[in-house]
Amino acid sequence: MAEEEEPKKKSGIVTIVIFVVAGFILVAIGLGVGFLVFGGSQGNPQDIANEIVTKQNEAKGDAAGEGEGEAELECDDEEKDEEGNCPGDPEKISKETPKDKVFQTLYYEIPGSLTTNLKGSRRFLQISVGLSTKYDETILTNVENHLPALKSVGLAALSDYTEEMVVGREARKLL
Template sequence: MSDTSTPEGKSKKGGIIKILLFVIGGLVLVGVGLGAGFFLFANNVTPSEEIDMIIERKLQEAGQLPPPEEEEGEEAGPTRMAKPVEETGTFITSYYEFPGNFTTNLRGSRKFLQVSIGVSTQYDETVVQNVETHQLALRSEVLGVISEFTEEDVQGKDGRDAIAARMRDAINAKLEELEGFGGIEGVHFTSFVLQ
């Protein structure tokens, strides 16, 4: 028979107890970790739903959405009131640049004016398509407008603005004649050279 009272027998029992304590302690730590992980990460919200909730909360904080309905019985403090805002349509400006340059002589001068232009509109793409379709007729109108100006007329920003306004009017008149609607709101110079 073995004697457990010997020092060798006691150390075997102590070693087994230590091993059992380590195993049980490890299992307890694993259980606590799994439980904490479950409570932290076991929500049933998908990432897209979570993003929607965040966006909704931010919009509510900014006053763009009404606050969430509060449960009855809770004392509600001051609530935000949404201020009605008039809806304004945002217009997109479309641009079209005529290919190449426009070069013609100025009235009563030996000098030439060479310009590159683009037009802008806030109407739909139909206006830009009409400009592309009738580009040849519009180029002729632009050259006619330029040739009406003198060298003194085109000097400075005021002169360029006057030419741009006359070009806009001439282009719109030609488009109205050809398509029934102008729609060009601005003429812009991409180059402007007096030689």
Template structure:
């Protein structure tokens, strides 16, 4: 049997209209995105210009009259003192020695400081073997009771400073070490 039912005609314009509509919507979205980007990025300034704009705004705000009763900032003058540069020298290995009259030993890391020029630390580096020997003799002369507490450590640091400066004066004609610091202090 032959089917004689009439076939509907294919719709030709709807597919083409759909493609045109999608292209038109895409163009509109792209245009809107471009416009939004142009609006957002058209006013971008360099970071320096933006920072200067913010500073000008904050200066204008600070130039306004302050409210009565509110605390106000007062500029303090900077001190006009001359500052000296402090140079440090740290001995690489810690000193380890027995204490006088004790079975315990002390291990200390030592750093030196000066505000003279770098020549002092160059002399310390040159004569560090003799200086380490002198420091060991000084430390081993202290007893356990003499180095306990802050005063004991300060006395040890002063004795070390005097010993180092005496050695430098004997070898180079000038000491110059102004501070002795303990970077580690272990009593066992």
């Protein structure tokens, strides 16, 4: 009987070695496939960003009449980088609004509601936001275009409120 137990131990060791080797092979195959799929040479992030901005500017130029209202950057040849671009952001130009015209009051309700946790509490705050303007519809168009950023700023501001700050009628006026 002692002879029968010894071969089982050898086959157990062989089985363990086979599983370990198979595990290493699977890990190597996984790493190889991962490198082939996600590896390789990617372009310079600056070049990719410039490409995206160029495409967006071309699309805006076609739709808005070739960059109306945009400021051109002015810089010396010494300040330009290797690609000939001026460093920094373009200056923003504000458009004057006519003060003589009186527009009808326009209302816009932000779709959905803003929900955030109250600071230091398990409770949450959920509000709906509406806007009104006496300017023309371009204001509402700009609000719709920048809605994700506006929601983000609103949620950041609301997340600073505690439960005590939002209880009662005065809290509604504060919000």
